[in-house]
Amino acid sequence: MVDPRTTIINQRLKKIRRIIAVSSGKGGVGKSLVATTLALTLAHKGYKTGLFDIDFTSPSTHVILGAENTKPIEEKGLVPPTINGLEYMSLIYFTRDQAAPLRGEDTSNALIELLSVTRWSELDFLVIDMPPGIGDAVLDLIRFVKSIEFIIITTSSQLAFETVKKLAILLRELKIPVIGIIENMKMNPSDNIKKETEKLDIPFLGAIPYDSSVEEAIGNVQKLLDTAIAQKIKEITSNNGL
Amino acid sequence: MHEWALAEAVIATASEIANKEKLKKVTEINIKVGELQQIEKEILQFALSQLKPANFTNTKFYITKAKTTLQCRNCGKTWLFEKKKLEETTAEAIHFVPEVAHSYIKCPKCGSPDFEITKGRGIWLENIKGTK
Numbered sequence: 124m125v126d127p128r129t130t131i132i133n134q135r136l137k138k139i140r141r142i143i144a145v146s147s148g149k150g151g152v153g154k155s156l157v158a159t160t161l162a163l164t165l166a167h168k169g170y171k172t173g174l175f176d177i178d179f180t181s182p183s184t185h186v187i188l189g190a191e192n193t194k195p196i197e198e199k200g201l202v203p204p205t206i207n208g209l210e211y212m213s214l215i216y217f218t219r220d221q222a223a224p225l226r227g228e229d230t231s232n233a234l235i236e237l238l239s240v241t242r243w244s245e246l247d248f249l250v251i252d253m254p255p256g257i258g259d260a261v262l263d264l265i266r267f268v269k270s271i272e273f274i275i276i277t278t279s280s281q282l283a284f285e286t287v288k289k290l291a292i293l294l295r296e297l298k299i300p301v302i303g304i305i306e307n308m309k310m311n312p313s314d315n316i317k318k319e320t321e322k323l324d325i326p327f328l329g330a331i332p333y334d335s336s337v338e339e340a341i342g343n344v345q346k347l348l349d350t351a352i353a354q355k356i357k358e359i360t361s362n363n364g365l
Numbered sequence: 366m367h368e369w370a371l372a373e374a375v376i377a378t379a380s381e382i383a384n385k386e387k388l389k390k391v392t393e394i395n396i397k398v399g400e401l402q403q404i405e406k407e408i409l410q411f412a413l414s415q416l417k418p419a420n421f422t423n424t425k426f427y428i429t430k431a432k433t434t435l436q437c438r439n440c441g442k443t444w445l446f447e448k449k450k451l452e453e454t455t456a457e458a459i460h461f462v463p464e465v466a467h468s469y470i471k472c473p474k475c476g477s478p479d480f481e482i483t484k485g486r487g488i489w490l491e492n493i494k495g496t497k
Contacts, residue, residue, distance in 0.1 A: 124397075124489050124490070124491055125378055125382070125489065125490040126488075126489060126490075127371070127374040127375045127377070127378035127379075127488060127489070127490045128371070128374045128487075128488070130374060130377045130378040130381055131370075131373055131374035131377050131378075134373075134377065197367060199369035199370055199373075200367060200369060200370030200373075201367070201370075201461065214462065214465065216458075217458040217459075217461055217462045217465040217468075218458070218465050218468040219458070219468075221465075221468035221469060222468060222478075223464075223465065223467060223468050224467050224468075224478045224479060225464055225467055226479075229464040229467060229482075230464075232463070232464050232486070232487075233462050233464040233465070236461075236462050236463070236464070236487070237462065239370065239371075239374055240367060240370040240371070240461070242370070
């Protein structure tokens, strides 16, 4: 007995130049907001970009994007809708307003299903919003997506960085490229996270200041791109060849 | 036609196995489809016939449907998936990603969404036969 879906995944992704997973060892560090803003920033720079939300049990990028009233088109698989210039896919199209109480095996199966039937077009970038932690999603992406690269998000907290460090070390051991670490929601002038990142011999991509006004930009992409967070992400992309 | 994407996956996998086994011609492919995914056998059969490569010219595709068994992790109850009990939009969502069954189906005994799909989830390639 063979699961035929896994064979087709790399064929589905072969027209995508770079696939970047926005990840963290810890929840609540702002991965979804950074991933969505990063994808929008790349799209506004003129790159063909997709955003894939694989935080199946707690998806939120659809809220940030204001993706109501959109859905994939069924055409020899699933063609993702284009929202604010981004090709977009999320399990939310199928769970709708219901909770998704999925265990590890179910998460893996849902990810394999979406990877094997989603027909992304020719993209420069596919940004993946990851669930927190070093669990099934990280391991499945490493297993199935040959060209995966990671951006790791932390906050200024030592508690967040402690888990981020473990994720970074694991990825390095597995020889998976890490573009770098972003310090998000920074509220103090300390350069502790930058120093700790450099000790790991991983690029420190920059610090994004805490901005309470971002809440008002949720669901409004134009407002979001005007925030200090978006300005900083734009700077990070320009400084790092993205 | 979600079935088309799955047919592509079947052909790609069968081709890979045929290469590995050094089969010059593939004569038979046996496929099992779980009821949970509600794959239309005729559409899948048609897609397979359209997608098959040269060394699959006379390949016969046998598609067997398998009942879906669900087992509650909370109380142990075992039951069969029944599409007719679902609204059309819900059945369609489960067709695309069978795991979203956990969002809509509950254990008939205790109401828990924490169940295991023990049999008949989606598509499986049972075996392929051919000549060297």
